Amino acid sequence: MTTKKLDIIFAGTPEFAAKHLEHLIANNYNVIACYTQPDRPAGRGKKLQPSAVKQVALEHNIPVCQPQSLKNEEALTELSSWNADLMIVVAYGLLLPQAALDAPKHGCINVHGSLLPKWRGAAPIQRSVLTGDTETGVTIMQMDIGLDTGDMLLVEKCDITNKDTSGSIYEKLQIIGPKALLKTVDQIAEASITPIKQDNELATYAHKLTKQEALIDWTLSAIEVERKIRGYQPWPVAYTELNGNIVKIWQAEVVSASSKPAGEIISADKSGITVATADGAIKITQLQPQGKKPMSVTDFINGRSDWVTPGNNLLVEAN
Known part of the structure; x- marks a missing residue:
């Protein structure tokens, strides 16, 4: 707990941000307002749904602000009116102009999911x-x-680890992130923090994910293909084309070297569907046809064995 109570504005939108907000509330930090994205349509009925952060804020009677932008005078005036000591930003989704960054006494701090300056940008975990x-x-x-x-x-x-997906890393960071945040807020309150400048020459950029990039390129190595399968979970999920159908791949492993052409199906049985890559082979063990739930390779092959005939080449088929 802080030695000096800071009046905090929290800005965030998804579940990852909500976990940080919950941690602040549970440890009696003084969150005076929450900023989050406007409600969005969701579900089959496309009804407006509040963000995860808004739901937590309302449960704890914290005022919620949902401006479309923080770049207009009205929104900036409202932000300044809170007279906050600090603003915490976690996956908010809106750009903060300089006037917003300067509004709180101690400015704005952000929880970023990478070891900066590596992976600045939108998709650092992936x-x-x-x-x-x-x-x-x-x-x-x-x-x-x-x-x-x-x-x-x-x-x-x-x-x-070599078993981690982006989803499992996300869960790990949901545990260590809130603890790191509280430690930082305490140090700011105690004026005991020492900022360290980033080395811009070491910076790399984590560009936003697209569905298109999750299409497996079988001319990569087996190691690279396996990373794609783990890296694109839970979204957009790596996929390939089988018998003219888009099939998502949820689990696979690197197997021994292959002399077959990249993309060729080497074998298909209840242990897995083995596909050659440019270097090594991949054995697929869990798949998801369109309109279906993820399933084991045994369930997939039952009724779809013609989709994975050994000797077929996924590169030729996709073209």
């Missing part, structure tokens, strides 16, 4: 898995007008 990083973490930084370029206030690391 890019870490896709490129084979062995560790990641969260960086609490003082926000400035750049894209994740602010001074680092605190860094907490965690390992990435």
Whole structure:
């Protein structure tokens, strides 16, 4: 608990942000207002749904603000009217102009899901898995007008194993992120924090994910293909084309080297569907046809054995 109570504005939208807000509330930090994205249509009925952060805020009687933008005078006036000591931003989804960054006494801090300056940008967790990083973490930084370029206030690391998906890393960061945030807020309150500037020469960028990039390129190595399968979970999920149908791939493993052409189906049985890559082969063990739930390879092959005939080449088929 802080030695000096700070009046905090919390800005965030998805579940990841809500976990941080819950941690602040549970530990008696003084959250005076929450900013979150406007309600969005969701579900079959396309009814407007509040964000995860809004739901938590309302449960705890915290005022909620949902401006479309923070760049207009009316929104900035409202933000300033809270006379906050600090604004915490976690996956908010709106750009903060300089006037917003300057509004709280201690400015704005952000919880970013990477070890900055590596993986600045929109999809740091996924890019870490896709490129084979062995560790990641969260960086609490003082926000400035750049894209994740602010001074680092605190860094907490965690390992990435060869079994981790982006989803499992997300869950790990949901545990260490809130703890790191509280530690940072305490240090700000006690004026005991030492900001560290980022080395811009070491910066890499985590560009936003697209559905198109999740299409498996069988001319990559087996190791790279397997990373795609883990890295694109839970969204957009790696996929390939089988017998003219789009099929998502949820689980696979790298198997021994193959002399077959990249993309060729080597074998298909209850142990898995083995496909050659440019270097090695991949054995697929869980798949999801369109309109169906993820299923084991045994269930997939039952009734679909003609989709995975050995000797067929997925590269030719996709073209």
